[in-house]
Structure formats: C-alpha cells, structure tokens
Amino acid sequence: MRTTSPLPPEKQWELQQAEEARYRRGDAIASILCFCCLAFVAVPRFNSWADAAIAWAWMGAPGWRLLQLPQGSETPAKRGDKLGAYQVSDPYLPCENPAKSTADCRTWEGYPRAHLGVDVGMPTGAPLYVPSDGRAAKAKITCSQSAGGGITASIALDNSKLSFRALHLSQCLDGTKAAGEVYAYVGSTGYSTGPHLHWEEYRDGKLVEPSFRYLEQTVVGAKKP
Numbered sequence: 483m484r485t486t487s488p489l490p491p492e493k494q495w496e497l498q499q500a501e502e503a504r505y506r507r508g509d510a511i512a513s514i515l516c517f518c519c520l521a522f523v524a525v526p527r528f529n530s531w532a533d534a535a536i537a538w539a540w541m542g543a544p545g546w547r548l549l550q551l552p553q554g555s556e557t558p559a560k561r562g563d564k565l566g567a568y569q570v571s572d573p574y575l576p577c578e579n580p581a582k583s584t585a586d587c588r589t590w591e592g593y594p595r596a597h598l599g600v601d602v603g604m605p606t607g608a609p610l611y612v613p614s615d616g617r618a619a620k621a622k623i624t625c626s627q628s629a630g631g632g633i634t635a636s637i638a639l640d641n642s643k644l645s646f647r648a649l650h651l652s653q654c655l656d657g658t659k660a661a662g663e664v665y666a667y668v669g670s671t672g673y674s675t676g677p678h679l680h681w682e683e684y685r686d687g688k689l690v691e692p693s694f695r696y697l698e699q700t701v702v703g704a705k706k707p
C-alpha cells in the first residue's frame with residue numbers, strides 16, 4: 483500500500499509564500515478598482531464623464547432609436563406651441579449623445595438629461611380630457627403613483643396602437659372614459675418644481691416624440707369621433 487509522503491517543510495513554506503503573495507496581489511487590485519469606482523462617484527468631473535459614458539452606452543442601444551418619431555407621423559409638439567390658454571413650456575429632448583453634443587439635452591442638477599415628454603405650464607386643478615385618434619370613442623385610464631412621476635394617468639385608446647401618460651397630477655380618475663371626458667386634474671406631485679402637465683406618447687408601447695394633436699386634445703378637449 484502506498485501513502486503520499488508530506489512535502490518537506492521548506493517546500494511547504496514556499497507554497498505558503500506563493501499563496502500569500504497571490505492574496506496580496508488580489509487585495510491590491512481590488513483596492514485600486516474600489517478607489518476608481520469611488521473616484522468616479524465622488525469627483526464631480528469624473529462623475530460627469532461616467533454619466534456621459536453610461537448615457538452613450540445606453541443611448542447607443544438599438545431600442546433607443548425607436549424614440550425618434552417615425553416618418554410620416556403627426557406634427558410633434560414644439561416649445562411655445564399654443565394649447566388654448568396654455569403653451570408648451572419644455573419640449574421633448576432625447577439627449578441622444580451627450581458625449582458629442584448636449585443641444586438636445588436638458589440640464590438637470592448640472593448634468594445633461596433627456597426629457598422624454600413635453601411639459602405644459604398649467605395650474606393645479608386644470609382638467610385633462612381623453613384624446614382620440616378619430617376612431618377610438620373611449621380609452622382605458624389606469625392610475626398609478628411613483629416617487630418621480632407623482633400621480634400618473636396611463637391613457638390607452640380603444641383598438642389603437644396609441645397610448646399616453648400624464649404625470650405630476652393632483653387627481654386621476656380610474657376606469658373607462660369616453661373621448662373628450664375629463665380623466666385627471668393637473669398638479670405638482672412627484673419630482674416637480676411647480677404645477678404642470680408632463681405628457682408622454684407611446685406607439686405599440688414604445689415611447690415616441692409627442693404629437694401636437696393629442697396633446698392639444700388632452701389640454702383643450704377632444705371632439706367625439
């Protein structure tokens with residue numbers, strides 16, 4: 483019967499030394515990585531670079547390009563567009579590549595950020611009306627609440643690819659509503675600096691640049707189809 487003989491003490495010591503050196507190297511690499519991560523979070527200059535890198539990686543994702551309004555669609559809502567007594571105060575800004583240009587970005591807390599809807603300065607309590615694409619006679623209103631968006635209404639038109647979201651509301655009325663009916667009231671809930679409507683448009687569930695037509699209908703009131 484064969485038994486494995488133990489390594490001679492000097493060999494054991496050598497192995498132990500090699501093992502410890504490996505651990506020390508691992509620790510050093512981990513410390514450097516940790517320091518780099520902290521530097522990127524703590525130093526504002528690095529922080530903005532990291533933001534730009536993340537934004538670039540994220541905006542470069544193929545899905546992002548779907549945010550562009552498809553050709554032949556409705557006229558988009560622009561800054562200053564009149565909606566009855568109100569107007570578009572903040573336009574849609576996709577902020578596609580902040581590392582290259584921030585012309586299509588909005589500055590938020592010192593950093594370039596996308597604004598994926600349009601804002602309309604409106605007083606708290608102003609009613610919002612169910613829009614229509616000319617065919618949909620009703621819409622399903624789903625109310626929700628989040629820290630950022632505050633009280634939010636999701637508006638899904640009947641038998642349509644179109645849906646919308648209205649954020650920062652003071653009140654949302656859940657259920658099925660007819661085109662032209664009131665479904666919510668403007669407010670300043672969530673991350674909002676004052677009463678306004680933040681309006682988003684979706685086609686097949688994908689965010690697109692909001693059209694003037696439906697925004698006007700929700701602010702001013704839609705005709706029944």
Ligand SMILES: [Zn+2]
Pocket residue numbers: 572597599600601679680681
């Ligand atoms: Zn907004």
